Amino acid sequence: MSQPIAFIDLGPQRDRVRDRIEARFKRIFDTGAFIMGPDVAELEEALSRFGGMSETLSCGSGTDALILPLAAWGIGPGDAVFVPSFTFAATAEVVAMLGATAIFVDCLPHTFNMDPDNLRLAIDEVRQAGKLKPRCIVTVDLFGQAADYPSFRVIADEYGLKLLSDAAQGYGATIEGRMIGAFADVVATSFYPAKPLGCYGDGGMVQTNDAELAAIMRSLRVHGSGTDRYDNVRIGMNARMDTLQAAVVLEKLTIFPEEIERRMRIAHRYTTALSDVVTPQALPNGMVSTWAQYTVRVAGGKRDAFMAAMRERGVPTVIYYGKHLHQQTAYRHFPAAGGRLPVSDMLCEEVVSLPMHAYLDEAVQDRIVAAVRESVAATA
Ligand SMILES: Cc1ncc(COP(=O)(O)O)c(C=O)c1O
Known part of the structure; x- marks a missing residue:
């Protein structure tokens, strides 16, 4: 039998960026800025440029990145959130965690992404039943491929729904040269190590052009903080990304x-x-x-x-x-x-x-x- 092949091999990439990441790590160790250090702000700015969106919040994971916008929009019990069924658990888990109802939608047999016609059927069914309030569509960019955003944007506008992109697998994908942020209200991603853009632990990010929403998400990210983190104006969580992970993503972004x-x-x-x-x-x-x-x-x-x-x-x-x-x-x-x-x-x-x-x-x-x-x- 010939030499086994790795399913995903992170080694060659690590060798390319190792020196630069180690230099950043040394600076972080020396300064002790492990939480919300300068690399975090630098990464958020770099990602805003890359993704073409004005507001970027780094966070603890791709799961945090989905919870933050849904919570900031006040989605909860009595609300319907439309999600594809052929996806990773986190896409629907965050909806259920907030007490809202996930409505599962089928996908297309060739692209494997959510089917816009089936989504319309799901929304119409919820409206006709009259028990839940349709609030949001969560698209998944499955296996790296952007969902059919031009169609989903039209549907979201027609029904007055938010459009959240779960780009955990597809951050960086484009449609006719346009990033996902050109279509979605919020783009969320994961920097889990095996993702196309990954860190060396858990990490994630959420982006939007809505400054007001971003301010609420920033507050939710640190225990619902107000003027400072010991002033709590809403129920939040700890969803910060640590500085070491930000340093890794910063260097990997240069070769992404x-x-x-x-x-x-x-x-x-x-x-x-x-x-x-x-x-x-x-x-x-x-x-x-x-x-x-x-x-x-x-x-x-x-x-x-x-x-x-x-x-x-x-x-x-x-x-x-x-x-x-x-x-x-x-x-x-x-x-x-x-x-x-x-x-x-x-x-x-x-x-x-x-x-x-x-x-x-x-x-x-x-x-x-x-x-x-x-x-x-x-x-x-
Ligand atoms: C589609 C999708 N959504 C969300 C997540 C959650 O990301 P994380 O593991 O960083 O919380 C993943 C991670 O595998 C994913 O594939």
């Missing part, structure tokens, strides 16, 4: 655009070489994805055998997601659009992700491509 280009090139090679044997997540024209995951569909109940054949060839694969949220014990009592989510059900049976990171060289990509083709043939 180039890394997105690398990921685009790798994904393009995969898609060109594999589309006749599996069904890769489709990237519509004019879009740039950060390819947090490169995911294909293996149909006909053959996914387990396919994964075993890949393992035999030293290539790891992972299922994101084997159960969508409406199938999970904690979330199955929440409503689903039309009472059923057939595309999410199908994707959970078929999806499998291949190794993907910005430093995957062409020889390794070719080994992975060959393994996919052989594994499909072996399981035919």
Whole structure:
């Protein structure tokens, strides 16, 4: 058996930025500014420039980044928040934590992102039932690909809803050259280490052009602080990002655009070489994805055998997601659009992700491509 391949390898990137991060760490150790140090403010400014939004708040995680805007908008019991079901738990968890009701929406079979028509159905159903107040749409940029923001912006405006982007996987993705912040009211992301833009611990960020909302979120981030942190004007939380993590993101941000280009090139090679044997997540024209995951569909109940054949060839694969949220014990009592989510059900049976990171060289990509083709043939 040949040399095993890593699913995600953070080593080559760490080697590129190590000296600069260590220099920042040394300064932070020397000054002791571990909380809200100068690197935090520097990062927030750099991210505002990168994301094209006037207000940026760093925070403790991608989950914090979702809670802060929802809480600042006062979303809670009696409110309906529309979320895709084919996503990571945090997207709906924050809604339930605030006492609001998550309404699950199906996704599209080719992009795997939320289906605008199914969202309309879900909103109409909630309005007709008259028990909950529709308040917010949370879009997810699944596996790095921006959701269909032009459509979601129209729907949000038509129904008077907030549009929150859960860009934990897709921060940096663009549509016709425009960042997600050009469409969403708030963009939230995660800097979890395996994300395309990650730190070396937990971290996250929330962005908006709404200065008033940002001021409330800043207060919520530090225990509902008023004029200072011992003046508490609302119920908040501790959602700060620590200075060491800010230092890491600052340095990684300098190479992030180039890394997105690398990921685009790798994904393009995969898609060109594999589309006749599996069904890769489709990237519509004019879009740039950060390819947090490169995911294909293996149909006909053959996914387990396919994964075993890949393992035999030293290539790891992972299922994101084997159960969508409406199938999970904690979330199955929440409503689903039309009472059923057939595309999410199908994707959970078929999806499998291949190794993907910005430093995957062409020889390794070719080994992975060959393994996919052989594994499909072996399981035919
Ligand atoms: C779509 C999505 N939303 C939210 C999160 C939560 O981010 P964090 O783990 O930083 O809290 C994740 C993280 O995996 C995610 O993938």
